[in-house]
Amino acid sequence: MLDFLRQPWPWYVAGPLIGLTVPALLLLGNKALGISSSLRHICAACVPAGLPFLTYNWRKEAWNLWFVLGIALGGFLGYRVLGHPEVIAISAATVRDLRAELHLTDFSGLLPRELFALENLSNWQGWVFMVLGGFLVGFGTRYAGGCTSGHAISGLSNLQWVSLVAVIGFFAGGLLMTWVVYPLLF
Amino acid sequence: MKNLKYLVMGTLFGVILTKSEVVSWFRIQEMFRFQSFHMYGVIGSAIVVGMLSIQLIKRNRLRTINGEEIRLADKQYSHGVWLGGLLFGLGWAITGACPGPLFAQLGSGVPAAAIMILAALAGTWTYSALRDKLPM
Numbered sequence: 001m002l003d004f005l006r007q008p009w010p011w012y013v014a015g016p017l018i019g020l021t022v023p024a025l026l027l028l029g030n031k032a033l034g035i036s037s038s039l040r041h042i043c044a045a046c047v048p049a050g051l052p053f054l055t056y057n058w059r060k061e062a063w064n065l066w067f068v069l070g071i072a073l074g075g076f077l078g079y080r081v082l083g084h085p086e087v088i089a090i091s092a093a094t095v096r097d098l099r100a101e102l103h104l105t106d107f108s109g110l111l112p113r114e115l116f117a118l119e120n121l122s123n124w125q126g127w128v129f130m131v132l133g134g135f136l137v138g139f140g141t142r143y144a145g146g147c148t149s150g151h152a153i154s155g156l157s158n159l160q161w162v163s164l165v166a167v168i169g170f171f172a173g174g175l176l177m178t179w180v181v182y183p184l185l186f
Numbered sequence: 187m188k189n190l191k192y193l194v195m196g197t198l199f200g201v202i203l204t205k206s207e208v209v210s211w212f213r214i215q216e217m218f219r220f221q222s223f224h225m226y227g228v229i230g231s232a233i234v235v236g237m238l239s240i241q242l243i244k245r246n247r248l249r250t251i252n253g254e255e256i257r258l259a260d261k262q263y264s265h266g267v268w269l270g271g272l273l274f275g276l277g278w279a280i281t282g283a284c285p286g287p288l289f290a291q292l293g294s295g296v297p298a299a300a301i302m303i304l305a306a307l308a309g310t311w312t313y314s315a316l317r318d319k320l321p322m
Contacts, residue, residue, distance in 0.1 A: 005205070011227030014206030018228065019235025021199055023243055026256050028191050035285040039310040053314040066189040067196035068289050074200015075209065075293030088207050094216040110291055111211040111282060116298035129280055134288075134302035136277025138309025141285060143270025143320065145261065148284040151271075152229060155261050157236030162261035169268040173275020178218040181276070 006083050022157050031063055034150030036141035038068040079110075102186050128185070144169065200290045209290045211282025218279055264322045270313075277309075 025031040042065070044058040078084075087108050098104045104112050120126030141147040144166045146155060152170070155163025206228055207213050217225035242248070243256055250256060261267075278284055281302050283291060288306065291299035313320075 015231030018232035023239035070196020071200035072293030075290030078204030079294035133280030134305025138306030140274025169271020177279035
């Protein structure tokens with residue numbers, strides 16, 4: 001059992017488990033799965049600055065912050081305790097494309113060090129990948145009213161057409177970045 | 187400690203995200219390049235299971251463990267849904283992580299995740315400040 005847990009989990013195990021999180025949170029306390037809201041609650045708790053959108057009783061949403069704290073703890077358990085492969089087995093075609101287009105040579109870890117090492121904050125690549133990228137994630141998810149969990153999983157599970165629009169937007173943005181902007185950047 | 191159960195749920199969720207490798211930037215690139223079924227399998231099967239579960243809850247009028255009626259709010263449309271969606275998508279392909287994986291990466295000890303979360307908080311704050319001026 002432990003050996004099984006240590007291996008990378010296939011999609012048909014992980015996907016259904018992620019799906020079961022939706023009813024689990026509903027049954028435990030009427031909570032809708034959604035992660036990007038935690039960013040709003042943290043802003044409301046730390047720097048509300050009198051903004052109406054950040055002035056509300058974030059303490060009532062504290063469950064969301066506990067959930068996110070758990071995710072970080074889960075990241076530690078899943079990666080450091082249960083272990084991980086040195087190099088994630090992505091498809092050979094992706095390796096070839098990333099070598100050719102983004103000039104990557106190091107495929108170990110969760111993120112390519114050549115782009116995400118903290119030293120890169122001294123050049124444009126670090127700022128684009130860590131700072132601009134993170135900013136777009138925070139701005140875009142709140143503007144859209146949800147992220148992959150709130151719209152794609154929770155929203156589509158509840159047959160929300162609005163979430164379908166959002167997910168099409170997520171994908172359009174991701175494809176635009178990968179196929180149009182990346183070739184211009186590198 | 188009524189929030190302990192959410193800490194436990196979050197921990198399980200974080201382990202699943204990590205062990206299925208959806209927290210990997212490389213996996214997200216593989217997805218946007220249509221070079222593996224993995225991510226589509228994870229997201230697709232999660233939606234199918236979520237959908238069936240919600241149907242089951244609705245049809246049987248299941249209640250929470252405290253006996254409350256289960257309510258699911260409808261998502262409201264605004265132009266932000268696709269405009270913001272597009273912006274998030276651009277960011278998702280850069281960082282290779284949506285908000286959940288960012289927190290899981292932080293826990294797994296990726297230093298860049300701390301910078302990306304701070305930047306995401308700055309993005310959320312900026313949205314909150316500019317909200318009235320954005321097309322809705």
